[in-house]
Amino acid sequence: PNIKETTPTLGNVKAGFETIKAGFVYVGPIGDYGWTHAHDQGRKIVDNKYNWLNTVYLESVPEAEASSAIENLINQGCNVIFTTSFGFMDATLEAAKQHPDIIFFHCSGYERYKNMGTYFAEFYQLYYLNGLMAGALTKTGKAGYVAAYLIPEVVRHINAFALGFRETAKARGFDDPKVYVLEIGAWYNPDKAREFARVLIERYDCDALAFTEDSPAVIQYCQELFESKGKLVYAFAHYSPMLSYGRNVTLSGQLVHWEVIYEDILVKIHNGTYNTTNLENVDYWWMLGEGAVELGADFGVPINPIFEDDLKNVMVEDKLTGETVSAYELVMRRLNAMNKTEPEFEPFTGPIYANNGTLMVQEGVKLGHDELWTMQWFVQGVEMAKAAGIPIWVIGAIAGVVIVVVVVYFAMVKRKK
Numbered sequence: 001p002n003i004k005e006t007t008p009t010l011g012n013v014k015a016g017f018e019t020i021k022a023g024f025v026y027v028g029p030i031g032d033y034g035w036t037h038a039h040d041q042g043r044k045i046v047d048n049k050y051n052w053l054n055t056v057y058l059e060s061v062p063e064a065e066a067s068s069a070i071e072n073l074i075n076q077g078c079n080v081i082f083t084t085s086f087g088f089m090d091a092t093l094e095a096a097k098q099h100p101d102i103i104f105f106h107c108s109g110y111e112r113y114k115n116m117g118t119y120f121a122e123f124y125q126l127y128y129l130n131g132l133m134a135g136a137l138t139k140t141g142k143a144g145y146v147a148a149y150l151i152p153e154v155v156r157h158i159n160a161f162a163l164g165f166r167e168t169a170k171a172r173g174f175d176d177p178k179v180y181v182l183e184i185g186a187w188y189n190p191d192k193a194r195e196f197a198r199v200l201i202e203r204y205d206c207d208a209l210a211f212t213e214d215s216p217a218v219i220q221y222c223q224e225l226f227e228s229k230g231k232l233v234y235a236f237a238h239y240s241p242m243l244s245y246g247r248n249v250t251l252s253g254q255l256v257h258w259e260v261i262y263e264d265i266l267v268k269i270h271n272g273t274y275n276t277t278n279l280e281n282v283d284y285w286w287m288l289g290e291g292a293v294e295l296g297a298d299f300g301v302p303i304n305p306i307f308e309d310d311l312k313n314v315m316v317e318d319k320l321t322g323e324t325v326s327a328y329e330l331v332m333r334r335l336n337a338m339n340k341t342e343p344e345f346e347p348f349t350g351p352i353y354a355n356n357g358t359l360m361v362q363e364g365v366k367l368g369h370d371e372l373w374t375m376q377w378f379v380q381g382v383e384m385a386k387a388a389g390i391p392i393w394v395i396g397a398i399a400g401v402v403i404v405v406v407v408v409y410f411a412m413v414k415r416k417k
Contacts, residue, residue, distance in 0.1 A: 143207070219246040
């Protein structure tokens with residue numbers, strides 16, 4: 001599924017934009033330290049690199065106000081517009097049709113036009129690797145996922161995390177490892193993210209948490225839990241480096257280099273490769289092999305050093321070779337195999353079953369871009385959790401007491417007879 005951008009034919013190349021004023025429309029605040037923060041870091045890196053480029057941005061733009069935000073940037077003189085949320089897609093397409101002399105790029109969507117391309121830095125490879133680590137170190141066989149929205153992108157990431165988690169957890173003897181999911185209903189809601197982290201830990205006995213929410217709230221909660229009670233719940237950085245928010249709990253994470261994609265697009269606009277008539281088939285789907293994403297709790301730190309020995313001491317089977325290797329070695333093998341423009345390993349390779357037991361991917365079949373992009377089913381082991389109710393451990397304890405009472409009762413009845 002490692003589909004790269006489609007380069008227009010040379011016959012369509014025109015004189016490039018001598019100078020570019022690029023406007024960015026952000027759905028969240030640049031200080032969210034997640035999605036929007038990462039986009040803004042990429043913008044600044046590219047802006048500082050080229051003297052023919054000037055950039056501006058609008059932050060915290062509600063999806064309903066995307067059209068007016070785009071018009072605002074055009075009125076400021078922008079000749080290139082980047083819109084950075086799936087919900088901005090329709091407004092971007094409409095603006096592209098109304099402004100044929102402006103170049104538009106929309107992040108995470110699928111609608112394109114002659115002057116509108118699409119782009120995305122994809123994380124599922126990293127979530128799979130994070131899952132391998134979590135499954136290697138879990139003591140409960142239960143992990144949690146705090147999800148913003150259950151759109152295909154997030155479902156894909158949950159599934160990739162679950163595939164990795166179940167692979168190593170089952171190799172260690174857990175019969176049916178689980179990944180419990182709670183949906184926030186917002187991209188940025190630190191308070192709710194913290195609360196759902198608490199629920200997954202206390203009610204579902206999860207000792208590893210991944211998330212899609214644009215703040216370090218989940219990691220901060222896990223760090224506070226470690227400091228106050230000595231309880232270790234592993235967590236994973238999301239979009240931006242988050243090791244500093246949880247040095248004792250952040251195991252690894254998914255980091256993005258939006259500047260890699262932004263630079264490629266803007267340079268091609270500047271030199272004329274991309275113009276206002278040839279973007280209809282330009283779709284970036286960049287991952288490890290293109291350098292758009294990085295495994296790590298921080299840049300250059302693929303695994304928190306304090307956990308490296310723990311991973312090296314856990315032995316699991318490499319299902320591809322049948323060898324027994326350390327979990328650390330397995331993660332590095334998979335990372336190296338996927339860190340290529342033509343990956344040698346694909347996490348979504350069958351057989352893969354849905355959580356209702358249906359075989360969704362036949363043995364040996366690899367899911368492609370379209371199947372992954374539209375994914376709306378959970379793999380085996382993924383379950384929706386409940387934000388309210390009686391904790392699972394309490395239910396288990398009650399069930400245990402009931403069983404004991406029943407056994408004692410029948411023993412007494414039998415004795416009386």
